[in-house]
Amino acid sequence: MAENLTPPSNFVQNAIDEDLKNGKYTEGIHTRFPPEPNGYLHIGHAKSICLNFGLALANGGKCNLRFDDTNPTKEDVEYVDSIQEDVKWLGFSWEDRKFYASNYFPQLYEYAVELIRRGKAYVCDLSAEQIRAYRGTLTEPGKESPYRNRSLNENLDLFARMKQGEFPDGSHVLRAKIDMASPNITMRDPVIYRISHTSHHRTGDEWCIYPMYDFAHPLSDAIEGITHSVCTLEFEDHRPLYDWLLDSLGFDPTTRPRQIEFARLNLTNTVMSKRKLRQLVEGGYVSGWDDPRMPTISGLRRRGYTAASIRDFCERIGIAKSNSLVDVAILEHCVREDLNVNADRVMAVLHPLKVVLTNYPVGKTEHLLAENHPTRGGHHYVPFGRELYIDQADFMEDPPKKFFRLKPGGEVRLKHAYIIKCEEVVRDAAGQIQELHCTYDPESKAGGATASRKIKGTLHWVEASSALPAEVRLYDYLLTTDTDGEVADDFLSALNPKSLTVIQDALIEPAVRWTAAGTHYQFLREGYFCVDKDTTPDHLVFNQVVGLRDSWAKAQKG
């Protein structure tokens, strides 16, 4: 991670600096990334991962990976595996610190018992509906539960029997005894343990009571020695409870963890909620969680986004507390910048148009030297012959002004090869353009007598007999956006019907035949592409990562 050693300042780092200055956390900074294993990670999680691991790195501290697996009804090992793969791929390491909230169930249980002993928790027999009714509303205080003042022994006994499995789901809960009249609804005697006879993906049937997030999280943080517990804005109201719990259980205020909230990521042309992403997958609108149009880490990876570009993106967008909507153009800029430096260049023709060089010897083949990269060097050979293909978009019979490509009677340079001139447009019986007859300037190849002739346009091309057929998948935004960059609430209505275009008959130079899935290329003058996992040597498949900036297309539009 050498891309930026001095990350921009943000308010979380400022808070850490302040703490350190005040002599807090002398043991060092310790953060954590705490996903619930109930879905795949997306670019929003990447922001949190980069923040938490980045903060640790920047402060000589540590960052744990902790699965927040306190709700077995929603979680699965499938997700714990994918989450680990994604965090690793992003380039971060939790070293030997992979934890699970479920590892702490025994300790958490003891803390709950201790809370009861201190008169700060009670077993409540109200039903879920009753608890809701007793809770009050945003503007009206709640009512105290009739079970609020049970004796200590009764509470201890009931809680033990909850654990023992004596009661059915929903019959009892353990609640913190705080303040039913608090203007902060989170503090109105929140439920901290519920009964759920559900087997857990790690602890099996060992437990039938499970702690709630609000109880498990601060204590898990404290158990692991977390100093800064960074979470998103919606937990701001929960911070008083976070502190209350740690206070009530007697954790030292100078060393215990501190919760700090930041704004989650929103991206234009994208939805980020797990619910909506799941809907896209389950509704068959995309091919899966790793569909290259998805904002999931696995989707971005398959699309061809690099880990470095995602890290760079997370750094550029910054960390703050205001809700924001980041332009996806920044993400695209980040991959382009990475791939421009790191991707080898290759020629591929997406929409082939045949070109015959009438003055080129029949049967002759040359192998021309082509640079792999304009600045990094390296070369490979590309075959050249009498019959070629160029892109349909690179020829116009009646072009507009400043069209630097091929036109009747016009000249153009073929990249790495010769200058050619369009002599004749050959049509089929229906009047459709069938092929172009051109002549080439034999001395215009690199090193030749006329090589330095100034020709305005340079085209990419492919030699007909050696070109490999390829499947190329072009992508556009999955979702359309209104003028504010916002996706409609009814996001399925915003689905872009043209988000995927599959080109089955593209042609690519043969150098690429044995390429491996995951390899990045720049298709000259087209964009950046990544070899898809569906590829085989006999059927090459490429995903478009992002197109090149195109000032010509922009000028045509505007």
Place this chain on the structure above:
RNA sequence: UGGGGUAUCGCCAAGUUGGUAAGGCACGGGAUUCUGAAUCCCGCAUUCGUUGGUUCGAGUCCAGCUACCCCAGCCA
């Protein structure tokens, strides 16, 4: 009409104790170019949601107002 937050250029976002608005993306112009790419210059907030106040001086302090976000799961 309760509580918690946020408001600095089209989009993000720095602005430590008040001293006279960083940077990135986008955009516009030019140079360069065997990728209309990349690269390189240059331009891009007399103004910080708004109204007042304090001060020699306020994005930064005070007061009022407005807009937007979050909270009434035995989800996280």
